[in-house]
Amino acid sequence: MFFHIKELQFRAKPEKPDPVYARKLQEVLGGQFGEMSVMMQYLFQGFNCRAEQKYRDMLLDIGTEEIGHVEMLCTMIAQLLDGAPVDQVDEAAKDPLIASVLGGMNPQHAIVSGLGAVPTDSNGFPWNSRYIVSSGHLLADFRANLNAESQGLLQVVRLYEQTTDPGVREMLHFMISRDIMHQNQWLAAIEEIEAIDGPIAPASFPRELTVEPATRQFMNFSAGEESSMGAWANGPLPDGTGNFEYVPKPQAMGGIPVLNPPADHQHSIPGTGPYVVNKGQL
Structure with a gap:
């Protein structure tokens, strides 16, 4: 079972509203390498883990932490939208297409979610469970986790450079720090498993x-x-x-492929032997 406490893991409060930046933050919330993805990836890997108990416990520890990061981002996005200039909110409600192009605000923040975060990326594409990797093979999964943290950190660092709001930057300082820790964590776990089974995943094929x-x-x-x-x-x-x-110069080893045509009707073409064509082709 899970417990929830009301306090956030770290402060998430901007200095002033910024609906355009709220849209940008949606990427690291609901994008392919966002917090929703790593949250679900680590939790499902933990739920399905059949390996030594310490790996399951570690996966559930970090997966549960990522739930808190999702809440932090949702809180930040909501506050970036709260008190946003009325003209931007009203314009988005009147004409979402024009507002999204000219104003940069996500119109769904004004129309669908009531100035709250949504489980989508920065372009409004819904979060997709196909983003996550949970194969049951620890080394393969941990490498996927390292990739997810690397791509996620890259995006957060780029977002950091796109704001001067001290409150937003303070939260991103913490998130960047945790992503650095998580990359080190996965590198350590990968090294431990490689020392046992070697670096090839899976190692079981003869x-x-x-x-x-x-x-x-x-x-x-x-x-x-x-x-x-x-x-x-x-x-x-x-x-x-x-x-x-x-x-330097690889040589083809497979020969030229010859495929049998579809078997709707067979015709004998002189000089070629049996030949098959679709109905109506001859």
Whole structure:
């Protein structure tokens, strides 16, 4: 079960209303890498976790914290809309299209949610559960979590540069700090699991069934040769199974594909053997 306390994890109060910035904050609330996404991702990974108890507990700890971050953002968005200039709110209610283009305000804030946050991104696209990753494989999931925190932090830092409101910036200071912590957390968890199972996810597929040269070759499919200078083209493989090999001119190995036509009707075309066409084609 979950408990809710009335106090926010951190202060979320702007100095003055700003409906345009409220729309921008919707991205880190309900966008692909927003707080709603990481909240649901961590909670579902925790609910479904069959691994050692410490991983389940950690996932539910951070997932529950993200619920609080969603509340902080909703509170901030509502206050950025509260007391907004009447002309912006009225114009949005009269003509949402014109207001959204010229004023920059999300018209749904005035029309649908009564000057409150909505579970959408900054363009009004609804939050989608397909944003989240919960595969049941810890290493694969934790890497997805690291990506989510990296993209989320990038967006928050960009938003930080787009406001001078001291109250908004104060909240973003805290959120940026927590995103840094969470990236470190996932890096530590990934390192721990890699030390047990290695860096390849999943590690369960028998290596003797792979096309062994393909597991180490970096293939250059472009005109340049600069990619050959990277650690991904030379030196030891991170999984310890050998060394990278640089292939400057990969060769096709599969032959030219020949597909059977659809089987609606069969016709014999001289010189070609049986041939199939759709109804009405001949």
